[in-house]
Each structure stands twice: as C-alpha cells, then as structure tokens.
Amino acid sequence: MTAWREPPSLTSPEQPMSMHDLTVPVATPAIPWRERLGTMVPILVLAPSLVASFIYVFVFTLWTLYLSLSNSSLMPTYGFVGLDNYASLWANRRWNIAYTNLFLFSGFYIVGSMAIGLLLAILIDQRVRGESIWRTIFLYPLAVSFIVTGTVWSWLYNPVDGIQAFVRGLGWTDFSFALTANRNTAIYAVIITGIWQSSGFAMALFLAGLRSVDPDLVKAAQIDGASVSRIYRRVILPTIAPIFLAVAVIQIQFAIKTFDLVAALTRGGPGVSTTFPAIYVYDLMFQRGQIGEGAAAAMMMLAALAVVLVPYSLWIVWRRRAEGRNG
Amino acid sequence: MAEVAFDARHDPEAAAATRRYFWNRFLIYAVLTLFAVIYLAPLLVVVFNSLREQSEIARNGLISLPRSFRLDAWAEAWGTYCVSGTCEGMKRNFFNSLWMAIPATVISTLLGAMNGYVLSKWRFKGSEILFNLMLLGVFMPGQISLMPWAFLLGKLGLTNSTYGLVLIHVVQGISFTTLFCRNFYVSIPDDLIKAARIDGAGFWRIFRKIILPLSPPILIVTVIWQFTGIWNEYLFGVVFTSGQQQPITAALVALTAGGTTARAYDVMSAAVLIGALPPLLIYLFGGKYFVRGLTQGAIK
Numbered sequence: 021m022t023a024w025r026e027p028p029s030l031t032s033p034e035q036p037m038s039m040h041d042l043t044v045p046v047a048t049p050a051i052p053w054r055e056r057l058g059t060m061v062p063i064l065v066l067a068p069s070l071v072a073s074f075i076y077v078f079v080f081t082l083w084t085l086y087l088s089l090s091n092s093s094l095m096p097t098y099g100f101v102g103l104d105n106y107a108s109l110w111a112n113r114r115w116n117i118a119y120t121n122l123f124l125f126s127g128f129y130i131v132g133s134m135a136i137g138l139l140l141a142i143l144i145d146q147r148v149r150g151e152s153i154w155r156t157i158f159l160y161p162l163a164v165s166f167i168v169t170g171t172v173w174s175w176l177y178n179p180v181d182g183i184q185a186f187v188r189g190l191g192w193t194d195f196s197f198a199l200t201a202n203r204n205t206a207i208y209a210v211i212i213t214g215i216w217q218s219s220g221f222a223m224a225l226f227l228a229g230l231r232s233v234d235p236d237l238v239k240a241a242q243i244d245g246a247s248v249s250r251i252y253r254r255v256i257l258p259t260i261a262p263i264f265l266a267v268a269v270i271q272i273q274f275a276i277k278t279f280d281l282v283a284a285l286t287r288g289g290p291g292v293s294t295t296f297p298a299i300y301v302y303d304l305m306f307q308r309g310q311i312g313e314g315a316a317a318a319m320m321m322l323a324a325l326a327v328v329l330v331p332y333s334l335w336i337v338w339r340r341r342a343e344g345r346n347g
Numbered sequence: 348m349a350e351v352a353f354d355a356r357h358d359p360e361a362a363a364a365t366r367r368y369f370w371n372r373f374l375i376y377a378v379l380t381l382f383a384v385i386y387l388a389p390l391l392v393v394v395f396n397s398l399r400e401q402s403e404i405a406r407n408g409l410i411s412l413p414r415s416f417r418l419d420a421w422a423e424a425w426g427t428y429c430v431s432g433t434c435e436g437m438k439r440n441f442f443n444s445l446w447m448a449i450p451a452t453v454i455s456t457l458l459g460a461m462n463g464y465v466l467s468k469w470r471f472k473g474s475e476i477l478f479n480l481m482l483l484g485v486f487m488p489g490q491i492s493l494m495p496w497a498f499l500l501g502k503l504g505l506t507n508s509t510y511g512l513v514l515i516h517v518v519q520g521i522s523f524t525t526l527f528c529r530n531f532y533v534s535i536p537d538d539l540i541k542a543a544r545i546d547g548a549g550f551w552r553i554f555r556k557i558i559l560p561l562s563p564p565i566l567i568v569t570v571i572w573q574f575t576g577i578w579n580e581y582l583f584g585v586v587f588t589s590g591q592q593q594p595i596t597a598a599l600v601a602l603t604a605g606g607t608t609a610r611a612y613d614v615m616s617a618a619v620l621i622g623a624l625p626p627l628l629i630y631l632f633g634g635k636y637f638v639r640g641l642t643q644g645a646i647k
Contacts, residue, residue: 059471061549061550061551062465062469062471062550063465063471065461065462065464065465065550066461066462066465066466066474066477068458069458069462069481069521069525070477070481072517072518072521073480073481073483073484073518073521073522074480075518076484076487076492076518076519077480077481077483077484077487079495080487080491080492080495080496081487081491083494083495084491084492084493084494084495087494096494096498136382139378140379140382143375143378143379144379146371146375148375148376148379152634154379154383155634155638156631156634157383157386157387158382158383158386159630159634159637159638160386160390160627160630160631161386162641163575163626163627163629163630163637164579164623164626164627165578165579165580165581165596165622165623165626166579166581167579167581167596167599167600167622168579168599168619168622168623169389171599171600171603171615171619172389172392172393172619173389174603175392175409175612176389176392176409176410178409181404181408181409181610181612182408182409182410183410185408185409185410186408186409186410186411189407189408189411216385216386216389220386221641224638224641224642225641225642228642273486276488277488277489279489279490279581279582280579280581280582280596283581283585283600284581284599284600284603287604298488298490298582301490301493302490302493302582302586305493305494306586311494314494315494317490318488318490318491318493319491321488321490321491322487322488322491325486325488329486
C-alpha cells in the first residue's frame with residue numbers, strides 16, 4: 021500500500037529525463053513496486069528450499085528427540101517417559117555390541133582405506149602410464165551401491181562357494197576363509213569389504229592433494245639432495261595433512277551411518293554379531309515395534325556425528341579465518 | 348648393492364641408478380596390478396557367473412572361468428524370476444528406481460542451482476547463516492528422519508509409492524545441490540553480474556543469460572552425484588516401500604535373501620549387475636565429473 025504513496029516525490033526529480041524516453045513517466049509509478057518485488061525474488065526463490073531444509077533438519081530432529089523421550093512402542097505416542105528409553109538402550113547387550121562394532125569398524129576401516137588410498141595415490145603420482153585407467157579401476161566400487169558390493173562379497177565369503185572353495189580347489193585343501201560364518205570374525209568381513217569399497221575414494225582425495233603441492237617446494241628439496249621417501253615424509257605429506265583429516269572425518273561419517281553394507285553383507289549376523297547402530301535403529305523401529313527406544317538410538321547416532329563434525333567444522337572455520345588474516 | 352657395483356664397471360653410479368630406476372618402475376606397476384586385480388576380481392566373478400550355467404557354478408564354485416556361455420540368466424533376472432510370489436524379475440524395480448531417481452535428480456538440481464545463484468550472487472543480510480543451516484542437511488543421518496517421514500508420507504498419502512521417495516530425496520538432496528552450485532557460482536566474477544544489472548537485466552534474466560550458460564560443468568557434477576546417490580540408496584527404499592513398489596536396491600536384498608534353497612547364483616549375478624549398471628555406465632562415461640563431485644563434496 022505504501023508503495024503507491026511514494027511516486028509523487030519520485031516523479032518530480034525524474035521529470036526532465038522523460039524528455040528522452042516516453043515510457044519513463046508511465047513506468048515511474050511502478051518502480052517501487054518492482055524494486056520491492058525485485059528484492060523479494062531471491063528470497064522467494066530460496067524460501068521453499070529453506071522451509072523444507074528447516075523442517076528436515078530441525079523439526080524432524082526435535083520430533084525424533086521427543087519420540088525418544090516418549091513411551092512410543094508400535095505406534096508413535098507422546099506420553100513423556102524422560103530418559104527411560106536411553107537407559108534401557110544402554111542396558112541392552114545388543115546396543116553394546118553395536119557401538120563396539122562401530123568403534124572397531126571405524127578404526128580399521130579408516131586406517132586401512134587411508135593407508136591403501138595413500139599408497140595407491142603415491143604410486144599413481146609417479147608418472148605412471150595409463151593413469152586414468154588405474155584411477156578408473158580403483159574408484160569404480162564407489163559408483164556401485166553398498167547393496168551390490170555387500171551382496172557380491174557375501175558370496176565371496178561364503179565358504180562353500182566362494183574364496184575358500186576356490187583356494188581349496190587349487191590344491192590347498194585345508195585352507196580356511198570363512199569370516200562371515202563365525203561370530204567373532206564376521207565384523208572383519210565387513211571391514212575388509214568397506215576398505216575395498218572406499219580406499220579408491222581416499223586415493224582420489226590424496227591424489228588431488230598431491231597434485232596441489234607446490235612443485236617448487238619439491239624441487240627445492242630435490243636440489244638439497246633429499247631422497248624420494250624423505251621428500252614425501254618431510255615435505256609433501258605434511259602439506260597435505262588437512263586432507264588426512266578430511267578423509268578421516270568423511271569416513272567416520274560413513275561408518276556411523278553404515279547400514280546398507282551390513283544389511284546386504286551379513287544382515288547383522290551371525291546372530292547379532294555384526295549389529296551396527298544404524299541396523300539396530302531399523303530393527304527397533306520396524307521389526308520390534310520399539311519406536312521410542314529406536315528414536316533414542318537414532319539420537320545417539322546423531323550425537324556421535326556431532327561429536328565428530330562440530331569440532332571439525334569449528335576447526336575449518338578457525339583455519340579459514342587464520343588464513344584470511346595471514347593473507 | 349655389491350652386485351650392482353660389480354655389474355657396472357664403467358660408470359657404477361649411473362648404472363646403479365638406472366637399475367634402481369628399473370626396479371622402482373617394476374615395483375610400482377607390480378603393486379598397482381596387484382590392487383587392480385583385487386578391485387576387478389569381484390566384478391569379473393559376477394559378470395562370469397551371470398553368463399555361466401547354474402549347474403556349472405554349483406560344480407565348480409563361484410570363482411572359475413566360464414565354460415558355458417548363455418544370456419538366459421539375464422533374461423530371467425530381468426523379466427521372469429520369482430521373488431516372494433511374483434514372477435516379474437527385476438524390471439519393475441529397475442523402472443521404479445529410474446522413475447524415482449530421474450525426477451528427484453532434476454528437481455533437486457534445479458532447486459540447488461537457483462539456491463546457489465541466490466546465495467552467491469544475491470546475498471542479503473543473514474544469507475550466509477541460512478546457507479550454513481541448509482548445509483546441516485548434508486550431515487543428517489537418515490535414521491533421524493524415518494519416523495517423521497513415515498508420519499508425513501502417511502498424511503500425504505504417499506506411503507509405498509515412488510512419489511514419496513522422490514519427495515524424500517529432493518528434500519534430502521537440496522543441501523548437497525545447493526552446496527555444489529553455490530561454491531561453483533561464487534567463482535563467477537561479481538562484475539559480470541553488476542554489468543548486467545546496470546544494463547537493466549533482472550534476477551531471472553541474469554540467471555538465464557549469464558549463470559546457466561556457465562553452469563554445465565557444475566550441473567553435470569550435481570546430476571551425476573544425485574543420480575548415483577539416489578539410485579544406490581537403500582534405507583528409505585526398504586522402509587517406505589514394499590513388494591512391487593520397491594526400488595532396485597531393496598529388491599536385490601529381497602531377491603538374494605532366500606538363503607535356504609539352492610541359490611540361483613546365475614540369476615542373482617545378472618540381477619546384481621542390472622542394479623549396478625546405470626551408475627557404472629555413468630561412472631565410465633562421466634568419470635571425470637564423478638570424481639570432481641566426490642572431491643568437491645568432500646573437501647568443501
């Protein structure tokens with residue numbers, strides 16, 4: 021409404037300009053409207069996504085938080101029971117197995133795939149022939165779903181049909197490789213498959229890092245007579261240290277969210293030996309009708325992610341600021 | 348070392364260096380080849396088994412060179428194999444995944460492009476904070492949203508439908524697509540936009556005439572990232588759909604679950620490959636963009 025009151029003050033100074041262009045006097049009353057609309061457009065464009073993201077991130081999280089404090093069982097109900105669900109979750113043996121597995125898996129998986137990824141990246145960085153072919157081979161598992169990977173590897177681990185049978189067929193008749201058949205070793209099958217799937221990812225990031233190292237720095241070290249391994253240890257790897265951290269953080273995220281891989285590879289078994297938090301959430305919510313406790317487990321997953329990601333993002337912000345200050 | 352010195356009488360140092368260089372090279376290629384074999388072996392095993400006869404697999408195990416060749420398993424996996432009572436193979440689930448992934452990819456990418464454009468070129472007070480809030484969506488574990496989605500989809504009448512999954516993937520994808528596009532558009536010089544504004548171009552005109560023509564690289568990255576991610580997604584598919592409505596990932600798990608009866612490895616291998624093929628093809632033909640998305644999504 022106010023927009024229509026403004027034109028008189030605006031039109032008078034602009035009157036002389038209308039000499040050049042006849043359309044101006046007609047258009048002038050509309051300018052404030054248009055400008056107003058103009059400034060609104062970006063916000064209007066952003067609005068649907070903002071609303072959706074807001075609901076997705078905040079409303080959903082608070083909702084699940086509330087469910088975790090409620091007495092929901094088969095259906096969501098909203099009787100408040102405080103921290104009961106968390107108490108019974110942490111008292112549960114299966115949850116105990118789930119987060120022990122998570123720690124075990126995260127440790128081996130991150131170290132393993134970073135070690136292999138770094139090795140492959142350094143080898144590829146030695147001006148090898150057919151670089152893109154090597155890269156394509158090492159990275160393709162990442163394009164394929166965990167479901168596909170998990171399914172295929174579950175066959176390979178199968179003692180009757182898979183790797184064990186193959187090696188025995190070659191003549192080594194008491195060769196034993198039955199990780200997924202044993203409660204104590206099944207988690208290592210998950211770890212190996214996880215490493216197989218994502219060391220290519222670590223390789224890609226490390227390779228990008230190696231390529232970004234200032235060649236003059238390396239040349240200077242070479243002139244000083246440093247050996248290749250020394251150049252890597254003292255010059256190149258320290259400069260790409262942030263990438264190690266980035267890879268580790270991303271992989272911890274993968275690990276905490278691990279669901280598909282286990283669902284396809286071992287289905288949490290044998291018994292409950294390869295239960296992961298994500299698997300347990302699904303089980304509680306949809307198989308056992310313990311929605312309250314499932315929500316509590318989901319909140320614990322979120323908490324685990326926050327423990328990793330909050331310090332990391334603070335560090336990133338701090339580093340950017342520091343870089344900004346130092347030029 | 349002593350051997351090296353003996354062998355190179357004329358210029359021991361140069362000869363040793365050449366020799367060392369040769370061994371180095373040999374070692375590099377040997378290790379790379381070893382890993383390449385480890386990486387390719389599972390793929391080869393599945394491809395072979397999809398072409399072998401089941402009787403041969405049963406006799407010789409999974410890991411063996413094919414002694415027979417036939418495409419029957421592919422036809423069966425695609426159209427006639429029976430999973431829990433229905434005998435339609437994978438084709439329905441394949442198309443479910445396609446009709447889920449294509450709209451979700453297109454919508455989330457378009458939204459991401461426009462959001463990225465606003466957040467990089469039309470910043471307003473608080474837009475950085477809004478951007479950071481949207482980014483939180485990248486880190487949300489799906490498990491947190493399961494119950495709320497179940498409720499919402501129920502209210503909207505979208506349970507057990509591909510549309511429901513499209514909605515979920517659009518909302519979940521916005522944060523990624525916005526992040527990708529925003530970080531790309533930031534590198535487009537602001538002067539370009541200023542000049543266009545002085546020439547009288549408005550919000551949409553600048554988007555169409557300046558931003559979009561510069562966008563193909565990031566749009567390809569985003570589309571590939573979204574499509575492969577959505578195609579490969581399992582959690583929402585298995586929770587919110589069942590039977591004939593399932594996307595291919597969920598159907599594959601159902602297909603291969605029948606552990607008690609003799610396993611039809613030939614058909615299951617073909618089914619797995621059908622499920623893996625679209626992202627694999629995208630990876631093979633757009634590998635450069637795939638990797639770019641990976642590294643950008645990871646580092647920024």
